[in-house]
Amino acid sequence: MKILVTGAAGFIGHALVKRLASCATSIVGIDNLNDYYDVELKHSRLKELESVTNFQFMKADISDATQLNEIFQSHQFDVVVNLAAQAGVRYSIENPSAYIQANVVGFFNILEACRHFAVKHLLYASSSSVYGLNKKTPFSVDDSVDNPISLYAATKKSNELMAHTYAHLYKFKTTGLRFFTVYGPWGRPDMAMFKFTKSIFEGKPIDIYNNGELSRDFTYIDDIVEAVSALVQRSPRADEPLYHVYNIGHGSPVKLMDFVRAVEKAADKKAIYNYLPMQAGDVSQTWADTQALYEATGCRPAVKIEEGSERFVSWFKNYYNV
The missing domain is CATH 3.40.50.720 (NAD(P)-binding Rossmann-like Domain)
Incomplete structure (x- = not known):
């Protein structure tokens, strides 16, 4: 082909x-x-x-x-x-x-x-x-x-x-x-996995929309x-x-806070949470x-979220020399 x-x-x-x-x-x-x-x-x-x-x-x-x-x-x-x-x-x-x-x-x-x-x-x-x-x-x-x-x-x-x-x-x-x-590795910087990981390593707050009452597939x-x-x-x-x-x-959808905890575990560092209302255009569940x-x-x-988070954080640390 x-x-x-x-x-x-x-x-x-x-x-x-x-x-x-x-x-x-x-x-x-x-x-x-x-x-x-x-x-x-x-x-x-x-x-x-x-x-x-x-x-x-x-x-x-x-x-x-x-x-x-x-x-x-x-x-x-x-x-x-x-x-x-x-x-x-x-x-x-x-x-x-x-x-x-x-x-x-x-x-x-x-x-x-x-x-x-x-x-x-x-x-x-x-x-x-x-x-x-x-x-x-x-x-x-x-x-x-x-x-x-x-x-x-x-x-x-x-x-x-x-x-x-x-x-x-x-x-x-x-x-x-x-x-x-x-x-996953090589992901977009505007997406949650990338933004959360970056903020956690920089010691900056992560935005948690709808007070964490979201889930994503x-x-x-x-x-x-x-x-x-x-x-x-x-x-x-x-x-x-x-x-x-x-x-x-x-x-199989994952609750937002379970996702955050998976990233924290992979990064071996606790995030700082900034709770916000629902963002315009967003949905509560997929x-x-x-x-x-x-x-x-x-x-x-x-690939489950725990394994995928570990792979992404490993790539992130290597790519950005964290």
């Missing part, structure tokens, strides 16, 4: 390229290397990918349709995994235009390129945030997701609708990946890329629909029903 991974310098993209290296003829990665968070971390991820002999990186932005089409025309991809996006629920409240440009315009450009250059399968990052204030748990791919409570969630829901339309009209396979709170990065890789390589039945969406989560993923791939995420 010839595979394109967008957002290749990102957290999931970087890990996925390493995982796909053994099953792809060639992998092209693109990323615009924006400064939403520390660009040096993105360069460090790319440096680690230099050992992947069948990987080629190009700096490119999916919002630039002309540049994107030139890449598609040059390589004739079989599979595209679109992970490029403006991430973060809270930042979408401050800078909504960035989300429309990257997540709506950029995704439209990806769909159009897949259509015109005969891509067989498009997989794309969606998010658990599409479930909004859904009270039914665990969250199932069969549940209604018509009530997002952040612009980020709305853009991800729009991606699913657009992909459904293109699969129906232009007859290529699309697979949505609803990621649930991904964490934390999913370790290796489990994430194992599932995505399995979906990339999966041979669908002839009678299957062209459009699919899967929950990519651990399948919980993935992963049965559909298991039936399609046989994958069951296995």
Whole structure:
């Protein structure tokens, strides 16, 4: 297979390229290397990918349709995994235009390129945030997701609708990946695991929203890329629909304070708590029903929060010379 991974310098993209290296003829990665968070971390991820002999990186932005089409025309991809996006629920409240440009315009450009250059399968990052204030748990791919409570969630829901339309009209396979709170080595600095660890080592308070009354389906990065890789390589039945969406989560929510204690234990240091009310756009709970993923791939995420926390903190200490 010839595979394109967008957002290749990102957290999931970087890990996925390493995982796909053994099953792809060639992998092209693109990323615009924006400064939403520390660009040096993105360069460090790319440096680690230099050992992947069948990987080629190009700096490119999916919002630039002309540049994107030139890449598609040059390589004739079989599979595209679109992970490029403006991430973060809270930042979408401050800078909504960035989300429309990257997540709506950029995704439209990806769909159009897949259509015109005969891509067989498009997989794309969606998010658990599409479930909004859904009270039914665990969250199932069969549940209604018509009530997002952040612009980020709305853009991800729009991606699913657009992909459904293109699969129906232009007859290529699309697979949505609803990621649930991904964490692990090389993670994003704006996410809880990274922020908590950094603050604990610096002796600064960590923000505990909703007074700690939150739970998340934390999913370790290796489990994430194992599932995505399995979906990339999966041979669908002839009678299957062209459009699919899967929950990519651990399948067991962790209470926020249990998560904090796992990080404290891994860091061997107590955190200072700063209790705050619920943040706008946030939800109190996420919980993935992963049965559909298991039936399609046989994958069951296995890394528990205690083990994952130890691995992350070990990486953090090594990377930042703590």
